[in-house]
Amino acid sequence: MTQSNPAGYDLIVIGAGPVGLATAWHAARRGHPVLVLEQFDPLTERGSSGGAERQWRLQYAQEDLTRLAVAARPLWRELEAAGERRLIHETGSLWFGDTQQATNEGQIAGAAAVLDRVGVRYEWLTAKEIEHRFPFTGLPAAYEGFYQPDGGMIDVRATRWVLFEQAQRAGAVINAPSRVHEVLPDDAGVTVRTADASYRAEKVVIAAGGFADPLLERLGITLDVELLEMTTCSFRLRDPGADLPTWFAFERATDEDTNLFYGFGRNPWSAEDLVRAGPDFEDRTLTSLHEPGHGPDQRHLRRIAGWVTEHLPLLEPTPVRPATCRIALPRDPARQFYLGPAGDRIVVQSAGWGFKYVPLFGRACAELALDSTTSFDLGRMALTGTPTTKAEG
Ligand SMILES: Cc1cc2nc3c(=O)[nH]c(=O)nc-3n(C[C@H](O)[C@H](O)[C@H](O)COP(=O)(O)OP(=O)(O)OC[C@H]3O[C@@H](n4cnc5c(N)ncnc54)[C@H](O)[C@@H]3O)c2cc1C
Structure with missing residues (x-):
């Protein structure tokens, strides 16, 4: 040695x-x-x-986490200046759905209250307003949410x-x-x-x-963590000129899964007409990240494809580039x-x-x-x- x-x-x-x-x-x-x-x-x-992009957002249902995200912004700017490259793209962040639904990612009503307290701007929107402003359709009338323009995506x-x-x-x-x-x-x-x-x-x-x-x-x-293998995929934009912000749909859990979905707009750093979207289902656990993966979950791919077919006609409904990504999450949200x-x-x-x-x-x-x-x-x-x-x- x-x-x-x-x-x-x-x-x-x-x-x-x-x-x-x-x-x-x-x-x-x-x-x-x-x-x-x-x-x-x-x-x-x-x-x-792994992968190309991550969601950048300021909103959390916990005030300290929003304050930390605000504090992270100048540190990102410092890194961008050192590397002479843009790393965060403020394409906007849209959260909508059942505003009371608490999830591992947060909760709409609680996060809006925190944004008020911290003094971070956002626009509150009804389902109709969301459908008018953004390319979503068929949202339940009771859905509401907010658009936070400083959110967006990170070039990983x-x-x-x-x-x-x-x-x-x-x-x-x-x-x-x-x-x-x-x-x-x-x-x-x-x-x-x-x-x-x-x-x-x-x-x-x-x-x-x-x-x-x-x-x-x-x-x-x-550490009390759970190791998860998450399925992700992309969808082709039907209209290459159109775009959308990063988004997260907070829906009531079904008997089968959390019923949560998220997605991105076009990567500003890429000429591709693909956007990534995925289910946020935390049901594929691993005992170690060294364990060989199971590969993309076909049921999860069908669920996100179904959601896209129903609510995002801007996208071709066939998932492309299915992939997996591994994450450790604390069991205590x-x-x-x-x-x-x-x-x-x-x-x-x-x-x-x-x-x-x-x-x-x-x-x-x-x-x-x-x-x-x-x-x-x-x-x-x-x-x-x-x-x-x-x-x-
Ligand atoms: C599908 C998915 C979507 C996500 N979406 C978002 C999002 O939208 N927004 C967001 O903020 N975050 C998101 N995340 C989380 C985010 O990607 C992670 O928090 C972040 O990338 C973790 O970085 P890290 O450096 O902590 O870990 P890693 O990138 O895993 O790095 C740990 C490194 O340590 C090395 N290592 C481990 N053990 C040893 C050892 N014994 N000896 C030597 N080296 C070792 C590993 O090989 C690895 O390279 C997402 C994650 C996944 C999987």
Whole structure:
């Protein structure tokens, strides 16, 4: 076993997903020697960050999460300026359906109340107004919702590439493929072991996404998460000149599934006339993200195709490019994410619909590791205990 860098690093980051790279970028920019260890290749699609786009939104039924999304905005701008690329496209965010329906993604009425309190603009719309303004049809008359114009979509691949480039430019060393088997904290620092090397650092950030469990178990930490394989697909626009905002339909659960659907507009960074849409059904669990996937769920594809046929005539109803993506979600929807210190030398971020917070989570992880404090309110995400602020929806 080699003893790499005997002088040791100030920080070792486990995982070169977007959160790990953002952490490395923030720490290395402050002049700290940083090592990132990634088990696959740094731009792998095998974690939770595959695919082209993610929804960017400010609305949450929990006020602290909306405030964090607002606080993430200037950090995204900073990353865009460093990479000289636009990463967030404000194409608008439309939420509609049963305004009282509480889901893992939030709740319309609660989120609108939070937007009021925080002072974020939005327009409240009836089903008729939604159908008049946007290409939806056949919505139940009782449906209502809101349009938030600052929401939109995140260019995932550009974000990952910019973070990869900027972390290295700031001086972070990225070793891949290099799978970490063990993290051993002691009074003087932390030893991090891979199959063929051993490294020392003052502090460690575990940004291993849904793969975090085996590393954490050895540290005596258990996160109450569910590992899910989600089915996604795209649809062809019938009118290549038309477009729509990102959207989420909050409907009453059926006996079979959550009955939730979401979708995107055209990717502003691509010339394709395809838009992505999918069911938000959390019923395909995995025991480990290393487990081979089951592939796209045919029933889920039929459900989203049925919803599109009924409500989105702008799209050809045949799903194209069916795919899957893996995610770890906290079982407690009030929690939404895990982020916090585990002892004096280790910081953990794992789980949740977290792409929108990538630069903020990266900064928070770097601050917690290097300064032992952060100004961001991450109380609900603490590794132990139950969230202090309950979900309002
Ligand atoms: C279908 C789907 C849709 C989503 N939609 C949205 C959305 O609209 N909006 C939103 O904000 N979020 C969304 N998310 C969530 C978002 O994509 C994730 O929160 C985010 O991509 C996670 O990034 P990460 O860096 O934490 O994890 P990952 O990208 O999974 O990175 C973790 C990395 O750690 C590495 N690693 C793990 N263990 C080890 C080890 N032992 N040694 C070395 N390396 C290791 C892994 O290989 C991986 O590269 C969605 C997720 C999915 C799956």
